[in-house]
Amino acid sequence: MTFFATADAFTDALHSLPAPDLSASAAAEARQAQLTKPAGSLGRLEEIAVFMAQWQGNPRPRADRIAAVIFAGNHGCAVQGISAFPPEVTEQMVANFRDGGAAINALTHACGASLDVIALDLNRPTADISYGPAMSEGECLDALNSGAAAVSGECDLLLPGEMGIGNTTPAAALCAASFGGGAASWVGRGTGVDDATFARKRHLVARALVLHEQHCTSAFEALRRLGGREIVAMAGAMLAARQKRIPVMLDGFIACSAIAPLAREVPGIVDHCLAAHQSGEGAHGRLLAALRLQPLLALDMRLGEGSGAAVAAQIVRSALSAHDRMATFAEAAVAGVP
Structure with a gap:
């Protein structure tokens, strides 16, 4: 199915975002005020319950159908030695995901999420962003539509993920193009690269910004020129989720970089998103601040x-369980606050 037939169609969708259901959030807040606890004593768990209510349109929201989707893509710039791992590891890890042997397999099992893995033309890497646009318009639209097609309307919470050797490099370029600051502000060590590799990453991103930044006048062009297929697919999935009023749990630096150019153009695109954690990638905290998102966790994951x-999805399940299962003061015959 084609969700975005043209770049203009993508832009139109980005500028036509559904608003939250304020009546559902008001009802959820009223329920929170009646539960057998001091007001505000569950902190952000209360906020999460209200957040989920306003996007599901349900004062007692659910997290029974959590869907994780991993998008995988390869990058032409990886041949410049900007990662600790060779490009063929992308395909090998896709096989590992499908065999159930990766961290995400264990973690989705733990939080009760389904897991889908979508490999995007792994035998055809995107172009090297330091020499030209990563993708043609058609290739970018294909990636956006692959992401959008992966989002089911039966989902209570979407967890987009990615795999792509070298993808912290285009992610840094997208952040710089979206929020300024240059390569030095956004390039990190990714998989733990040495000093020489780190220097190559910075040089590559700086070169890409000189080449493309003045042309990144829209979210679509930024994604097309500086992104990768898996990053662009996440952007498509996040926008499709918003159109279907499905809350999104953002992962780390790369996942957040996918929404960065969208947020530069339409800041409200992040309103249906929760930030799972602040990762160990150095610039992620700066990116979260630019997106105006407060992370739920800080576990030094990268x-x-x-x-x-x-991991953060389990916090959502806890928040909704407390919201739904706790008794009210009246039900428990406990004296409430006058």
């Missing part, structure tokens, strides 16, 4: 795959 989102 794996990707949607792993942090899967």
Whole structure:
């Protein structure tokens, strides 16, 4: 199915975002005020319950159908030695996901999420962003539509994840193009690269910004020129989730970079998103601040795959269980606050 037939169609969808259901959130807040606890004593768990209510349109929201989707893609810039791992590891890890042997398999099992793995033309890497646009318009639209097609309307919470050797490099370029600051502000050590590799990453991103930044006048062009298929697919999935009023749990630096150019153009795109964690990738805290999102966790994770989102999904389930299962003061015959 084609969700975005043209770049203009993608832009139109980005500028036509459904609003939250304020009546559902008001009803959820009223229920919180009646539960057998001091007001505000469950802190952000209360906020999460109200957040989920306003996007599900249900004062007693659910998290029974959590869906994790990993998008995988390869990057032409990886041949420049900007990762600790060779490009063929992307395909090998896709096989590992499908065999059930990766961290995300264990973590989605723990939080009760389904897991889908979508490999995007692994035998055809995107172009090297330091020499030209990563993708043609058609290739970018294909990736956006692959992401959108992966989002089911039966989902209560979406966990987008990614796999792509070298993808912290285009992620850094997208962040710089979206929020300024240059390569030095956004390039981190990714998989733990040495000093020489780190220097190559910075140089590559700086070169890409000189080449493309003035042309990144829209979210679509930023994604097309500086992204990768898996990053663009996550952007498509996040936008499709918003159109279907499905809350999204953002993972780490790369997942957040996918929504960065969308947020530069339409800041409200992040309103249906929760930030799972602040990762160990150095610039992630700065990116979360630019997106105006407060992370739920800080565990020094930097794996990707949607792993942090899967861990944080358990917090959502706890928040909704407390919201739904606790007795009210009247039900428990406990004197409430006058």
